[in-house]
Amino acid sequence: MSEGSRAAALSAARRASARYRTSPWPGGLHVTGHRAAAGPDPVLSFLGGAGCARYLLETPDAKLLVGCGLFAGPDALWRRNFSPCPDELHAVDAVILPSAGLGHAGFLPQLVAEGWHGPVFATPGTAALLPVALGDAAKQFEEDADRWCPPGPAVPPFRAEDVSRAVDLVRPVEFGTLRQLDGAELEFGRSGGRLGAAWVRIRAGGRSVVFAGPLGAAGHPLLRRPDPRPRSDVLVLAAPQEPGDRHLPGRFAAAVHRAVRRGGSVVVPAAAVGTELLLTMVRDLMDAQEIPRLPVLLDSPAGLAGIDVHRLAMAERWPELRRDGRVAVPDRPAGQVTDRPSIIVAGLETADSGRVLRHLAAALPDPRNGVVLLGHPAPGTRAAQLADGARHLKIRGRYVSVRAEVTALGGTGEFAGPAEVQAWATATPAPETAFVVEGEPAPSYALAKALHAEAGWCAVVPEEAERVLC
Known part of the structure; x- marks a missing residue:
């Protein structure tokens, strides 16, 4: 990302901030429904993996994709980012982004590059950081493709123009605001850890599902602690990292x-x-x-642009920020x-x-x-x-x-460890089922076991591509 790209990213951040209070969808969203074949109960499919959020929720009236992340890991897994989008992603009516991290949003430009052009819902903070994170990823992909740097093929999965088209689809939604979709209702709550990061609650067909990505630690130096978990029939909960070391x-x-x-x-x-x-x-x-x-x-011009977004958020007193936090500004690169x-x-x-x-x-x-x-x-x-x-x-x-x-x-301490995640989850009455996702096997199964043994929950670590009724 050049200095010009950094300025463009910050300009996009300012536009996203301006849309914080003024949504272009005052009457809700009308989507062309793809009726789920399983009847009135929503169907949930787990299409991601460790560190990668892709959850397809099929309601009687629409298909919603929560998270559109990149895979990270060994060569065989990384190369999946360079493959054509699965048919299931092309069929979705809307994308909902829990954060601007590549594990939550990094695959969106490729989906757009292949012709998808539906609405994308995110918090204002995520909308502001999205051009920074995705623009930086596009630049890295293009540089690596020019040099043909394995493990990626010599053709990047997306380019800067695809990022611009993807960012134009984003519709910011404030924390705590109910957004009406066809037959469904969307709400964001603070999850901490990163500016704009959110848990997502979707209500449809008389059922509710909460998607909670990595939670921020209570002692985060810049952001407030996560909002309490809302009641839901199903909870999709990211496995915790090891707790931050105070030393x-x-x-x-x-x-x-x-x-x-x-x-x-x-x-x-x-x-x-x-x-x-x-x-x-x-x-x-x-x-x-x-x-x-x-x-x-x-x-990293993109890193500098990200810092500019945080300084803008502090100047505008975004409610997710701690009042005593200060962002450091480095020397120029x-x-x-x-x-x-x-x-x-x-x-x-x-x-x-x-x-x-x-x-x-x-x-x-x-x-x-x-x-x-x-x-x-x-x-x-x-x-x-x-x-x-x-x-x-x-x-x-x-x-x-x-x-x-x-x-x-x-861990650097910005994300909650196992004890904090379990305390956050169990502070609200138990869901019918909890699915532990996005983590490596050991921490995922450890959290599921603890929720079962200590709280009496039905807690499951789902398989990739598994489908369940909500």
Whole structure:
């Protein structure tokens, strides 16, 4: 994403903010119904996987897709992003996006590129961040296709013009507002973790389903805690990550100090949406004199655009933001790793594509440098290989020795851990069925088991492509 693209993304964010209070659909939405064949009860299909949200809800009057995410992980899974859209997605009447993350929205431009042009519903925050996240993904895909960087084929799944068409379809809906669809009712509530992220409640045919993606932690430095879970017949609940480590800032500071003593720099793979938390932590560490005041180089115009969206939200006092939160602003990006110790932040966070590959190729062979991995990388990604102790890494067709120090810090604390997720879910009367989704098998089955054993719930980890009645 160029500086011009960053300005365009921020302009789109401002337009989305303006639509926060003025919706172009005052009388609700009329969609052309595709009647579900299973009768009056809604039918729910699980079309995604770990880290990927795609839930098809077929009501008697319409087909609604909640989440339209990209797959992440090993080559075989990643390559599915480059395949034509499944027929089920082409048949949907509307798309509902829980967040702007690629796992929730990253496949939307490809769906649009193949001819789909229905309405897309999202919160104002998600609408503002969507051109940033999707525009950055399109740029990375195009760069990788030009260089033919496996695991992706040499043709990108979508381009910048597809992102523009997808963003034009978005209809912002405020938190707590009921949106009438044909035979259904939509509501968003705050889920935290990311600006604009929401749980989704859909009522249809006398039944209600709540979709809750990764929940934000109660102690999030920028966002308020999630809204309480509403009552529903069915709950689709994202598996939690490991809880954030309260010692993580200190461990990050220690990794920086070790690199500085060696005369090296630190490279941090990070997503365009979410960089604001990392930069806020770095600023706080510098203010507390726990790390030296190094240059902080954000090699991501999309990341800068995302920070601009957060600053706009704070200036307009969006209700999901904490009043005491402040977003850090980094130095402007630099092109190369320099001899002067620096903290270099670039995407993608999986290290499977993007500008971070150039920085890793330069930094990894030098034992003076360090690489800090945040979060829980999907199995099979380059970030996961580094976390597992890889001695070499294949980057753009060439193997690079890993001599730099690699520090995997795990969760950064913006998302709720297992105890918080379970407490949020069980604070409201039990649904008839809870489905635990989007996680790796171990945490998914652990949460389902805990909900069954401790709360007496019917909790299930569904199979991919499984269909159930609601």
